[in-house]
Every structure is written in C-alpha cells, then in structure tokens.
Amino acid sequence: MSETVTKPSSASHEREPVDLDRQTSGQLDVPPPATVTVIQPRRGWIPFDWKELWEFRELLYFLVWRDVKVRYKQTVLGAAWAVLQPLAFMLIFTMIAGLTNLSTDGAPKPVFYFAGLVPWLLFANAISLGGQSLVNQQHLLTKVYFPRLFVPVAPVGAGLLDFLLQIIVLEMMMVAYGVAPSAVVLLTPLLVLLTLMAGTGMALLLGSLTVTYRDFRYMIPFLVQLWLFVSPVIYSANECQEKFRETWGVLPAINPMWGVVTGFRAALIGTPFDPTELAISAASAVLVLLFGAAYFRRTERRFADVV
Amino acid sequence: MLPAIHVEGLGKRYKIGVRAPDDHNFREAIVGLLTAPIRRFRTLSEHAREDEMIWALKDLDLEVQRGEVIGVVGRNGAGKSTLLKILSRITEPTTGRAELRGRVASLLEVGTGFHAELTGRENVFLAGAIHGMRRAEIIRKFDQIVAFADIERFLDTPVKRYSSGMYVRLAFAVAAHLEPEILLVDEVLAVGDIEFQRKCLGRMREVATGGRTVLFVSHNMVSIESLCSRAVLLEQGRKIMEGQPRHVVETYLASFRSSTGSVALGERTDRVGGVHARFTDVHFYDAGGRITASVPMGGDLTVEAEFVCNQPLSRPRFLVLFTNGMGQTIFHAKSHAAVDVMPDADKGGKVQCRFPALNLPPGMYSIALRLNDSVAQRVDGIEMAASIEITEADVYGTGRGAQEPDDVMFMPAEWAWDYR
Numbered sequence: 001m002s003e004t005v006t007k008p009s010s011a012s013h014e015r016e017p018v019d020l021d022r023q024t025s026g027q028l029d030v031p032p033p034a035t036v037t038v039i040q041p042r043r044g045w046i047p048f049d050w051k052e053l054w055e056f057r058e059l060l061y062f063l064v065w066r067d068v069k070v071r072y073k074q075t076v077l078g079a080a081w082a083v084l085q086p087l088a089f090m091l092i093f094t095m096i097a098g099l100t101n102l103s104t105d106g107a108p109k110p111v112f113y114f115a116g117l118v119p120w121l122l123f124a125n126a127i128s129l130g131g132q133s134l135v136n137q138q139h140l141l142t143k144v145y146f147p148r149l150f151v152p153v154a155p156v157g158a159g160l161l162d163f164l165l166q167i168i169v170l171e172m173m174m175v176a177y178g179v180a181p182s183a184v185v186l187l188t189p190l191l192v193l194l195t196l197m198a199g200t201g202m203a204l205l206l207g208s209l210t211v212t213y214r215d216f217r218y219m220i221p222f223l224v225q226l227w228l229f230v231s232p233v234i235y236s237a238n239e240c241q242e243k244f245r246e247t248w249g250v251l252p253a254i255n256p257m258w259g260v261v262t263g264f265r266a267a268l269i270g271t272p273f274d275p276t277e278l279a280i281s282a283a284s285a286v287l288v289l290l291f292g293a294a295y296f297r298r299t300e301r302r303f304a305d306v307v
Numbered sequence: 308m309l310p311a312i313h314v315e316g317l318g319k320r321y322k323i324g325v326r327a328p329d330d331h332n333f334r335e336a337i338v339g340l341l342t343a344p345i346r347r348f349r350t351l352s353e354h355a356r357e358d359e360m361i362w363a364l365k366d367l368d369l370e371v372q373r374g375e376v377i378g379v380v381g382r383n384g385a386g387k388s389t390l391l392k393i394l395s396r397i398t399e400p401t402t403g404r405a406e407l408r409g410r411v412a413s414l415l416e417v418g419t420g421f422h423a424e425l426t427g428r429e430n431v432f433l434a435g436a437i438h439g440m441r442r443a444e445i446i447r448k449f450d451q452i453v454a455f456a457d458i459e460r461f462l463d464t465p466v467k468r469y470s471s472g473m474y475v476r477l478a479f480a481v482a483a484h485l486e487p488e489i490l491l492v493d494e495v496l497a498v499g500d501i502e503f504q505r506k507c508l509g510r511m512r513e514v515a516t517g518g519r520t521v522l523f524v525s526h527n528m529v530s531i532e533s534l535c536s537r538a539v540l541l542e543q544g545r546k547i548m549e550g551q552p553r554h555v556v557e558t559y560l561a562s563f564r565s566s567t568g569s570v571a572l573g574e575r576t577d578r579v580g581g582v583h584a585r586f587t588d589v590h591f592y593d594a595g596g597r598i599t600a601s602v603p604m605g606g607d608l609t610v611e612a613e614f615v616c617n618q619p620l621s622r623p624r625f626l627v628l629f630t631n632g633m634g635q636t637i638f639h640a641k642s643h644a645a646v647d648v649m650p651d652a653d654k655g656g657k658v659q660c661r662f663p664a665l666n667l668p669p670g671m672y673s674i675a676l677r678l679n680d681s682v683a684q685r686v687d688g689i690e691m692a693a694s695i696e697i698t699e700a701d702v703y704g705t706g707r708g709a710q711e712p713d714d715v716m717f718m719p720a721e722w723a724w725d726y727r
Contacts, residue, residue, distance in 0.1 A: 035408070035409060036407070037406070037408075038404070039393060039394065039404065040403070040404040040405070041400055041401055041403075058441055058442050059436045062433055066422060066429075066433055069429065070424045070425065073425070139419070140419065142397060143415045144419045144420065144437055145397050145413065146439070209333075213333040216333060301399045302399075304392065304398040305398055
C-alpha cells in the first residue's frame with residue numbers, strides 16, 4: 001500500500017510527497033482510532049463532561065489513595081491522627097464548657113462535642129485541603145491533562161476515610177456513656193451526603209478563587225474558623241434558637257452545617273432537632289454545590305494559564 | 308484517510324501586564340470593583356488593551372497523518388511548548404481549532420505525577436494513572452516498566468531517596484509504556500546519561516515505527532533528523548517552514564547567522580544567568596582582522612566576545628563551544644585550560660579566542676558562549692549565540708575538494724610515496 005499525501009496549502013512550506021510505507025516500516029499494529037478530540041475555544045458556561053469523568057474514574061481513586069497514603073507515611077501514629085483531631089478539640093471544648101453555661105441538649109458533654117465535631121471536620125478539612133489543592137499541585141495542572149475536578153475532590157474523598165474512623169470511635173464513646181441513637185439515625189447517610197456536597201462545593205469555589213487570587217490561600221483558614229463559630233459545634237442550635245429565633249428566624253439554617261451538625265447529633269445521640277431548619281440547610285448544601293461547580297467549570301480553562 | 312492531527316488557524320493569546328498574576332490581590336479586585344466597575348470587569352474577563360496582549364501562537368495550520376513523526380523546532384518562545392500544551396488540552400486556544408483522532412498522551416516533563424513520599428512501586432501506578440493508563444493496563448505492564456528502568460531493587464523505597472538518574476529512568480519508563488495513538492513529546496529526551504538517552508531514543512523509534520503518530524518538540528537537531536519524517540519551524544508563534552527535517556534544521560540554524568559577522572547579545576533572553584555579567588556582542592574576525600560572516604576551511608578565525616559586569620569578576624573563565632549543523636558538539640575552547648592566569652574583570656571588556664586553523668568541513672556552525680567565575684559557576688551563557696559559515700577552500704591549492712559530505716572534521720594531511 002503506497003499513498004502519496006500532499007500537505008495543506010500554506011504560503012511558506014515545501015510540497016513533498018510523503019510515503020506512508022516508509023514511516024510505518026513495521027506492521028501497522030494500531031487499529032483505526034475511535035476517539036476524536038476536538039479542541040477549540042469555549043465560551044460561557046460549559047456542562048461537565050460526564051463521559052470523560054467516567055473514563056477517568058480510576059484516576060480519582062488513585063488520587064484519593066495517594067492523599068491517604070501520603071498523609072500517614074512516615075508517621076508514628078499513622079491513622080490515629082485522624083481521630084486525634086476531634087478528640088483534642090473535644091477535650092478543649094469540654095473543659096471550656098465547664099466554665100460556661102452552654103447547653104449540650106441534655107447529652108454528656110464529651111459525646112455532644114465529639115458528635116458535632118465529626119461532620120464538622122469532614123466539612124472543614126474538605127474546604128481547607130480542597131481549596132488549596134489546585135494551587136499546591138500546579139505542576140500537575142500545567143504538565144498533563146486529566147479532569148481538573150478530581151484535584152479538589154480527592155482530598156474530600158480522603159477525608160471520608162478519616163470520617164469513618166471517627167465514627168467508630170464515636171460509637172465506642174456512645175457505648176461508654178450509655179447514649180443511644182434515635183430513629184433519625186436513618187437520615188445519617190443523607191447527612192453525610194449533604195456534608196460532602198457542601199464541602200465539595202466550597203472546595204471547588206475556594207480552589208478556583210485561590211488559583212486566581214493568591215490571597216485566598218490565607219483567607220481559607222480564617223474562613224474555616226469563622227464558619228466554626230456560626231455552626232452549632234460548640235453550642236446547641238436548639239438553645240440558640242430558643243433565645244434568638246425572634247431576631248433572625250431560620251436565617252442560620254442557610255449555613256448547610258447548621259442543619260447537618262444538629263441533625264447528626266440527633267441521629268446518633270438522640271438530641272432534638274428542627275426538621276425545617278434541616279430542610280433549609282439541605283437546600284443550601286445543594287445550592288453551594290451547584291454554584292461551586294459552575295464557578296469552577298467557568299474558570300477551569302484558565303487554570304494552566306494563571307496558576 | 309483522515310489525518311491523525313488536524314490543526315486550523317490555531318492561536319493563543321496571553322495577557323502580559325506590568326503586574327504578574329501572582330500579585331493578584333483580592334482586596335484590590337474588590338476595591339477596584341467598587342470604584343471602577345467597568346474597567347475592572349473588563350480586566351477580570353480578560354479584555355485587556357491590545358498592547359498588553361501577546362500572541363504565543365498565531366494562525367497555525369498543520370496536518371499530521373497517522374503514523375507520521377513530525378518534529379517542531381524553533382527558538383525559545385517560538386510557540387512550540389504552547390502548541391503542545393494546547394494539543395494536550397492543558398490550556399485552551401484563543402482562536403482556531405484542532406482535531407485529534409485517537410488516544411492522546413503527552414510527555415511534557417519527566418516525572419509528572421510522581422510524589423516524593425511514595426515508593427517507586429506506588430509511583431508507577433500513580434504516574435501511570437495520571438497519564439491515562441487504566442489500572443489493569445499498569446498491572447499488565449508493571450514488570451516491563453520496572454525492567455526498563457532497572458530499579459527493581461529499589462521498588463519499595465520512597466522516590467525521594469532515589470538518585471536523580473534513577474528518578475528519571477523510572478519516570479521515563481512509565482511514560483515509555485504508554486500506548487497512545489498520538490504522542491506529544493516535549494524535549495524529555497534531554498535527561499539522563501548517554502546510555503539512557505540511547506534507550507529513550509530507541510523506544511521513541513519503536514513507538515514511531517509502530518504506526519503511532521508523534522509530535523516531537525526538540526532542540527536536539529540530531530534526534531529531529533533521525534526520528535522525524537517531517538519538520539516544522541516556528542518563529543514568534545507562526546509556522547514559517549514545513550518540510551524535510553534536514554532543510555528545516557538548516558533554515559533554523561541559519562537564522563542565527565548574522566550577515567555581517569557581528570551579533571548583538573545584550574538583549575537576548577535565551578541565556579542562563581546574565582545577571583552579574585553578560586555578553587553584549589560577539590564578532591568574528593578573519594586572518595586579516597576584518598569582520599567576517601564566514602571563514603574558509605582551515606582558515607584563521609578569531610571569535611571576539613564583549614561583555615559587561617556590574618560587579619568585579621575574579622579570574623573569569625570563558626568558553627566557546629562549536630556545534631555543527633546537526634546539533635553535534637564539535638569542541639569546547641576553554642580559556643581556563645589555555646590561560647594560566649586570567650585577570651580579574653572590573654567593569655567588562657573584550658575577550659578574543661583565536662583559532663589559527665579551523666579544520667572544520669564546510670557548513671553552518673553555531674557557537675555557544677559561556678562565562679564562569681573562578682569557582683566554575685555559570686555567570687552567563689548563551690547556547691546559540693551566533694552562527695558562522697565555513698566555506699569550501701582549496702586547502703592544498705590543487706583545485707580539488709578536500710573532504711566528503713558527511714565528514715565531521717577536516718584533517719590536513721601530507722602524502723609521500725615510494726613506488727617500485
């Protein structure tokens with residue numbers, strides 16, 4: 001088989017026939033390719049390429065695996081670090097609670113705080129690690145192509161593993177303190193999902209913002225701190241609403257973690273919660289995810305140029 | 308048959324401003340938003356003024372058929388890496404369109420995806436996955452990859468403990484076992500020792516002759532000529548030539564040549580260093596002390612380099628390096644070897660390197676100029692500073708050519724005979 005191919009017209013080149021046989025001197029062991037990639041400038045809002053995300057799904061697994069491995073390599077305590085974080089905070093809060101009158105909805109203090117910390121930390125770590133992931137891995141963004149979405153999502157996935165370890169410890173604490181879950185426990189998967197949605201949405205949003213505006217990097221820890229105070233981790237949402245509902249109604253529920261943390265406690269240790277607020281928080285979580293994803297998608301194409 | 312790569316009118320525009328993106332400050336952005344909404348909005352949505360924009364690539368048309376190996380050459384900043392980045396989907400084009408038929412893999416850097424804390428084994432999986440391999444595929448090729456890299460003993464050591472050679476070998480081994488239909492390669496062969504480079508070139512050749520399409524960017528003219536069936540020359544973002552690798556390489560090298568024998572170097576950006584001292588000009592003089600752009604084979608050539616320094620340079624070491632049209636290094640002329648004591652340079656000056664008999668066959672040669680300090684640290688270096696042409700010369704006075712086309716050097720010889 002011999003084919004002569006002339007090159008496309010262009011003002012400044014030489015026209016010479018190309019003999020394909022000469023180049024492919026071996027057997028043509030590659031079948032005609034199936035995939036066609038089209039590259040052209042894109043404008044406006046572009047939907048996610050679900051097919052591509054599915055094709056690259058194994059890479060997401062590898063990135064999560066990498067984050068988990070790296071976090072605990074060369075450490076003495078290994079996975080115990082995942083549990084130390086909430087335990088340490090819990091101890092501090094318990095001590096502080098001794099000085100204040102903050103209600104713990106009738107539950108034992110350590111259990112109350114730990115149960116609130118577990119979903120909170122899932123969220124907080126998602127946004128702080130996820131938010132910085134793009135900037136921290138600039139070399140990946142500029143040297144190889146894969147769906148950029150995976151970069152902020154991987155730390156969120158890795159956090160899920162920590163979450164599971166923490167749940168085990170929480171169960172042990174519940175047994176120790178004689179606290180039982182309520183019927184709301186059936187909602188737990190939903191609550192976890194909402195946390196992941198809000199966390200991912202914020203990670204995508206903050207991650208994109210940090211790529212363009214470097215000072216966001218320093219804003220993130222600050223933001224997390226503030227967010228902690230507007231979420232009912234250290235205090236009880238119920239007590240708070242008893243005092244302030246007239247002032248602001250259900251406004252605090254706009255914070256997705258407001259409903260989730262309270263709901264999580266209600267599920268696992270049987271403290272009261274307000275379904276309306278949970279519904280509002282749920283809607284908020286969905287909106288945060290949609291907004292974060294849309295903003296991410298819109299700025300994604302410029303990542304390699306500005307990072 | 309539809310081409311494997313079809314590029315039409317591709318262009319990429321970058322915004323360059325007095326302020327680099329790194330300085331982008333959210334506070335300023337917010338304040339700006341409040342005080343001058345229209346101006347800020349335009350800046351944020353990248354509608355900058357014309358003089359702030361630069362076209363890294365403009366109106367590029369290219370077609371690569373399946374199974375072709377096409378080389379892309381050009382100076383630094385010509386747009387080669389931008390082209391690769393766009394085709395690799397790392398960055399988006401501003402104009403134009405490209406179509407790639409087949410699975411694409413890019414090799415723009417050695418070690419992409421590697422994480423220092425993970426072991427060699429773990430990194431093979433991670434890097435393989437990042438480059439697009441499926442887990443099953445990595446498992447299947449794992450042994451081959453490790454054998455290619457020759458690091459079996461160190462598989463379970465974190466790569467941060469690897470020597471740079473081992474790291475490079477492993478990184479390339481992973482990349483070498485990608486099986487894409489289209490491979491985009493940027494200069495990654497310029498790493499590792501000779502043995503390894505030979506292995507890499509060999510593997511590239513296998514890939515090239517296996518029916519895969521390769522787009523290969525390189526500064527190594529030897530590999531361009533040996534691997535590519537076609538080459539493209541880019542300059543300042545535009546394609547200015549396309550054709551046989553040998554011709555394209557010649558044109559590329561000839562572009563460094565000055566018609567007058569003098570080349571200004573002060574403003575050149577393709578240099579290493581140049582901060583404390585820099586070469587400002589280079590001149591070529593012939594036997595009679597006249598400025599020339601060419602010298603006959605075997606003739607007398609003086610290379611004079613002018614330099615300035617903004618702090619005194621103690622016992623500087625100068626180096627002139629000759630490279631031929633194929634990119635092969637011919638020789639280094641080192642002042643440190645020839646001169647016992649090079650005086651300290653205060654503000655700058657001139658340095659001359661004379662070759663009483665430059666025994667090189669006719670052709671274009673490019674010279675590199677390097678300046679090191681007394682402890683051999685590079686102060687300034689320009690790799691393709693200028694070109695000089697060596698012309699045919701009737702060295703023996705007989706009117707007959709004294710060398711053959713592929714000779715690497717010319718050696719004057721004397722003949723005697725004794726017949727019966």
